[in-house]
Amino acid sequence: MRAPVSWLRELVSIPDSESGRDIAERLIRAGLEVETVETLGEGVLGELVVGRVESIEELTDFKKPIRWCQVTVGGATRGIICGARNFSEGDLVAVALPGTVLPGGFTIATRETYGHMSDGMLCSERELGLGEGHDGIIILEPGSALPGNDARPILGVGDEVLDIAVTPDRGYALSMRGLARELAIAYEVPFVDVGRELVELPAPDAERLPAACASDDLEACALFTLRTIIDFDPTKVSPGWMRSRLSACGMRPVSLAVDVTNYVMLETGQPLHAFDLGKIRGAIRAGRPAGGETLETIDHVVRTLSSDDLVISDDRGPIGLAGTMGGLETEIDSTTTSLALEAAHFSAEVVARMARRHKLSSEASRRFERGVDRELAPYASARAASLLLQWGGGHYVGMTAVEAAMSPVIIEMRSSEPSAVAGMEIPEATVIESLGRVGCEVVGGQDPLRVIAPSWRADLTDACDLVEEVVRLIGYDNVPSRLPTAAVGHGLTAAQRMRRRVGVMLAARGGVEVLSYPFVSDAELDALRIPSDDPRRSTVVLANPMSDQLPYLRATLLPGLLTAVRRNAGRGSTSVNLFELGSVYRGAVEGEALRPSVLMRPSEQEWAALNEALPSQPFLVAGVLAGERELDGWWGAARAYDWSDALAAAVSVGEILGITLEVSRGANPSFHPGRCAELVLAGTVVGSAGELHPRVCEALGLVPRTCAWELDLGALMTSAPPVRPAPIVGTQPVAKEDLALIVSDEVSTSAVEQALRQGAGELLESVRLFDVYRGPQVPDGHRSLAFALRFRAPDRTLEAAETAEVRQAAIDCAASTCGAVLR
Amino acid sequence: MSAPNSAFDPKQVAALDASAIDAMVADALAAIAMAGDLAAIKEVRLAHAGDRSPLALANREIGALPPAAKAEAGKRMGEARGAIKSALEARTEILELERDERALVEEAVDVTLPVDRAPLGARHPLTTLMERICDVFIAMGYDIAEGPEVESEWVNFDALNVPPDHPARTMQDTFYVGSPESGVVLRTQTSPIQIRAMLERPLPIYVVAPGRVFRTDELDATHTPVFHQVEGLAVDENITMADLKGTLDHFAAEMFGAGIVTRLRPSYFPFTEPSAELDVQCFVCRGASIGNPDSSCRTCGSEGWIEWGGCGMVNPRVLDAVGIDSAKYRGFAFGMGIERTLMFRNGVTDMRDMVEGDIRFSQAFGVES
Numbered sequence A: 001m002r003a004p005v006s007w008l009r010e011l012v013s014i015p016d017s018e019s020g021r022d023i024a025e026r027l028i029r030a031g032l033e034v035e036t037v038e039t040l041g042e043g044v045l046g047e048l049v050v051g052r053v054e055s056i057e058e059l060t061d062f063k064k065p066i067r068w069c070q071v072t073v074g075g076a077t078r079g080i081i082c083g084a085r086n087f088s089e090g091d092l093v094a095v096a097l098p099g100t101v102l103p104g105g106f107t108i109a110t111r112e113t114y115g116h117m118s119d120g121m122l123c124s125e126r127e128l129g130l131g132e133g134h135d136g137i138i139i140l141e142p143g144s145a146l147p148g149n150d151a152r153p154i155l156g157v158g159d160e161v162l163d164i165a166v167t168p169d170r171g172y173a174l175s176m177r178g179l180a181r182e183l184a185i186a187y188e189v190p191f192v193d194v195g196r197e198l199v200e201l202p203a204p205d206a207e208r209l210p211a212a213c214a215s216d217d218l219e220a221c222a223l224f225t226l227r228t229i230i231d232f233d234p235t236k237v238s239p240g241w242m243r244s245r246l247s248a249c250g251m252r253p254v255s256l257a258v259d260v261t262n263y264v265m266l267e268t269g270q271p272l273h274a275f276d277l278g279k280i281r282g283a284i285r286a287g288r289p290a291g292g293e294t295l296e297t298i299d300h301v302v303r304t305l306s307s308d309d310l311v312i313s314d315d316r317g318p319i320g321l322a323g324t325m326g327g328l329e330t331e332i333d334s335t336t337t338s339l340a341l342e343a344a345h346f347s348a349e350v351v352a353r354m355a356r357r358h359k360l361s362s363e364a365s366r367r368f369e370r371g372v373d374r375e376l377a378p379y380a381s382a383r384a385a386s387l388l389l390q391w392g393g394g395h396y397v398g399m400t401a402v403e404a405a406m407s408p409v410i411i412e413m414r415s416s417e418p419s420a421v422a423g424m425e426i427p428e429a430t431v432i433e434s435l436g437r438v439g440c441e442v443v444g445g446q447d448p449l450r451v452i453a454p455s456w457r458a459d460l461t462d463a464c465d466l467v468e469e470v471v472r473l474i475g476y477d478n479v480p481s482r483l484p485t486a487a488v489g490h491g492l493t494a495a496q497r498m499r500r501r502v503g504v505m506l507a508a509r510g511g512v513e514v515l516s517y518p519f520v521s522d523a524e525l526d527a528l529r530i531p532s533d534d535p536r537r538s539t540v541v542l543a544n545p546m547s548d549q550l551p552y553l554r555a556t557l558l559p560g561l562l563t564a565v566r567r568n569a570g571r572g573s574t575s576v577n578l579f580e581l582g583s584v585y586r587g588a589v590e591g592e593a594l595r596p597s598v599l600m601r602p603s604e605q606e607w608a609a610l611n612e613a614l615p616s617q618p619f620l621v622a623g624v625l626a627g628e629r630e631l632d633g634w635w636g637a638a639r640a641y642d643w644s645d646a647l648a649a650a651v652s653v654g655e656i657l658g659i660t661l662e663v664s665r666g667a668n669p670s671f672h673p674g675r676c677a678e679l680v681l682a683g684t685v686v687g688s689a690g691e692l693h694p695r696v697c698e699a700l701g702l703v704p705r706t707c708a709w710e711l712d713l714g715a716l717m718t719s720a721p722p723v724r725p726a727p728i729v730g731t732q733p734v735a736k737e738d739l740a741l742i743v744s745d746e747v748s749t750s751a752v753e754q755a756l757r758q759g760a761g762e763l764l765e766s767v768r769l770f771d772v773y774r775g776p777q778v779p780d781g782h783r784s785l786a787f788a789l790r791f792r793a794p795d796r797t798l799e800a801a802e803t804a805e806v807r808q809a810a811i812d813c814a815a816s817t818c819g820a821v822l823r
Numbered sequence B: 001m002s003a004p005n006s007a008f009d010p011k012q013v014a015a016l017d018a019s020a021i022d023a024m025v026a027d028a029l030a031a032i033a034m035a036g037d038l039a040a041i042k043e044v045r046l047a048h049a050g051d052r053s054p055l056a057l058a059n060r061e062i063g064a065l066p067p068a069a070k071a072e073a074g075k076r077m078g079e080a081r082g083a084i085k086s087a088l089e090a091r092t093e094i095l096e097l098e099r100d101e102r103a104l105v106e107e108a109v110d111v112t113l114p115v116d117r118a119p120l121g122a123r124h125p126l127t128t129l130m131e132r133i134c135d136v137f138i139a140m141g142y143d144i145a146e147g148p149e150v151e152s153e154w155v156n157f158d159a160l161n162v163p164p165d166h167p168a169r170t171m172q173d174t175f176y177v178g179s180p181e182s183g184v185v186l187r188t189q190t191s192p193i194q195i196r197a198m199l200e201r202p203l204p205i206y207v208v209a210p211g212r213v214f215r216t217d218e219l220d221a222t223h224t225p226v227f228h229q230v231e232g233l234a235v236d237e238n239i240t241m242a243d244l245k246g247t248l249d250h251f252a253a254e255m256f257g258a259g260i261v262t263r264l265r266p267s268y269f270p271f272t273e274p275s276a277e278l279d280v281q282c283f284v285c286r287g288a289s290i291g292n293p294d295s296s297c298r299t300c301g302s303e304g305w306i307e308w309g310g311c312g313m314v315n316p317r318v319l320d321a322v323g324i325d326s327a328k329y330r331g332f333a334f335g336m337g338i339e340r341t342l343m344f345r346n347g348v349t350d351m352r353d354m355v356e357g358d359i360r361f362s363q364a365f366g367v368e369s
């Protein structure tokens, strides 16, 4: 809502010393979000005067038509070149004289152009920074000024305009009247409500009154009024002050009838619509359409109606979407001489639903959605009719109306409630006085107070709404600041601690955390070679994605990470180690929305059903490693990331959570079939690690041999030991034994290691592979694995014979389970 | 060891006279002093203290002396050998020290060489900022609550007093999951975690809830469809707006420095009533830039205050929806954007830096924002 300060001052006596910024500050304190305070024509310096166009010579030798005009500006007549064509001889115009600076630092100078010395400039609204109007130059109302007069006050140059973002509960603030009321409260000055002033109109002409209007749905349309004017002069234009105000408020002046409806809407908050009565057949009524009909609205969009809409109809069918937009067929035009002026009260919910369904947000629908004063319509339409008669001539016929019975809503509130909520003492007298200032009526003298909210405050329904009004008027700044004593907390949960630990560990290992968007495409999943039955293939789809290319929610973290890798490479960082912790989404979303009552706690079944309707959202951790792990340097040659770095990262996540992940050969299709490890926890695969498939790298434009890993962190965290048992730290001497085993390539190293552990038994402290050898003395298809074994007894020094015995037991076990042969 | 003289031989006694021994000692000491390195000192030891050294040879003659002279000669000989031995030891020690020092000098490296073979990584500054916020509230006795990102529309809107056709639903452009009628959305705010906390936790409740939220805004310098918020909720008997203000003031001081306070401006949120916009005092200028063109402040735009979030007293309708007795319990709630906080707190100028995953951005923060 844009509000010119000059207009506000007309409605409420704001002290003269108050600037636009001061006024904005008051409104902000009252809870209105003033976003900007701008000065109209800010940057216009120097002489801006009224001129009269004496003669126009059309120049036709140029690419576009140009006018050479003689303009009187008080005494002198100046020759001025102008490209606009919307003016005639005799019109009063705004002239910027040479030396004048326009917004943007553009200085007007006498200069030769189009073969003439142009001695000034005829200005448009936009050129002066007064509005968006650029269809032509500004034309002042005939007789409103003399040539040579200062044009600034006439044009509103220097007037300040507040731009206010109105929250959904403050529909009344979408009007000068509502803002003026807030300012009257803020400045503690009297307020005269233009929304309750019934302007006098000529006596109705009962003879010529059209058919009575009707409302077929008094819930959706509780009040419907139509005023009729005939013999209206369609050639008359709106007065300059009205056009200036509309422009200042960000609305484009159109025609007198449209301008008046807009002007009164801005002033009072009541949306109005003028129909061309000549195009109407029969009685005008509000009601529900059958559904399926079409209506072309004035924005030239053909809309298919739903039986849930609310429309205005005549005998032939719908002629407008109630409180949203009129129909094209009955729109007033340059020949309209009889008007039907609609002012009504439509249900906020109905209009909101309709505006949403038709994706149509208008000035009218924005106001109805936020609640329009239930009693305002007849007052507003009288103001509009009066302005139409004043500026457009015509004959007032009268008003027909239909209205549902009203029963005031009484809100009960304990007078101590504001004190209890604010945490400060607010006397009952202050409470009652504050409520009165916002327009509430407190009836009876008892406690709880019985309060009737004013008709323009449909948002006041509960005691807490009244509390806000009271505290707001006292001032939030006056509420004290005090710390509550919170209950004793539990600290971070185990899962929260573990996530932090994993993040810090991965960063310490050189990883950089990213937080990527969860939106993925089929193309990305295809590039990752994820088959349709793989849980990593997305199944959760968005109804309204940001891009049709990215309709899915991720079921693996890799696409986002790989996008980040590619982006980094594009910016010159070709060696990266990225990781991400985050949710993925699996399963299906189907069926109808569940909407338990909000008046009470949902039942256990309802709550379970709401949760079951959600897809599963496992929490994963993943990483991608590309390029060089160690650059070449004085220490030696570069070392590229390889599959083992990815696997080490994955294993370390388990390790930092106190979990030993088993590693086996994996078959994740995104990975190189020979360089993919599967991570297993208690028999369940919880992740993969290794080198990405060469085709994945190629398809996604990644550095060859990019490596990756991904783990179900949620599953790991569930298995992490809450308490870790202490080890027995043996102090007896250690016995070290090295041995080399020749093993078939079919047998994995971890199987051999496991066999050694099993065979060696409790005396084995550790086993570590320290060499892998292929070559002479080792048969084809085999390799030699060299292990270092450490034995230790808790209570004695091991004898050589004893060590030899367990060493042999280890070898025997490796031989029997893995076919290993001692080298 | 020298072999003892077996017979008395008066003819060779000359070698044992005092001046001869002194000369031998002088020779030895001079040679020791001349020895330049450990190899030289080894030779000197052999020549002047070894089995074939003049002194050793002379010593063999003691046995041939008359018994009366033996004692004196022995004493003189002992003193001479002692002097040479200690001179050798002293010189050896010096030479060893020199050798060690030379070795250390030779092993010196250029310690200014780069050592960033495996540089540290970094956590995302939004993650660490959320953790910092959580820690502030953990210290105040709060727990950290969580909820799903794909959320029930009922939890995200209905239970928060946003009925289906309420204009507040269009204030937030919602991603619908499955179909617009599925009743499942990407949560548009962290407020649904309030509902979950109230349904699932015993009273009283003191929680903060950080998390990722989604709205259909195009990515640009100040908007992103995926961003983060943190939500706070306290539900207890006798909770007041004063408690809310005190909590926010404490929070602001922890985040931005001692003495930094907050300001509330009336506003509207469906799930709170009264509702307020939350501003934090500018921690850079502390208001000194207001109306002072000579010391303008870029952090607050010389406003003295920075818009931070929203807050209010939990609307009793929300308490009804989760079955909390609103006659007995009241609550306050607040929320703010993490991206926005990082932008003004750490001077991030472009939203895209926080979403693109450029390693240069996160690495500047390390593991603490």
Ligand SMILES: [Zn+2]
Pocket (backbone or CB within 6 Å): B282, B283, B284, B285, B286, B287, B289, B297, B298, B299, B300, B301, B302, B303, B304
């Ligand atoms: Zn500042």
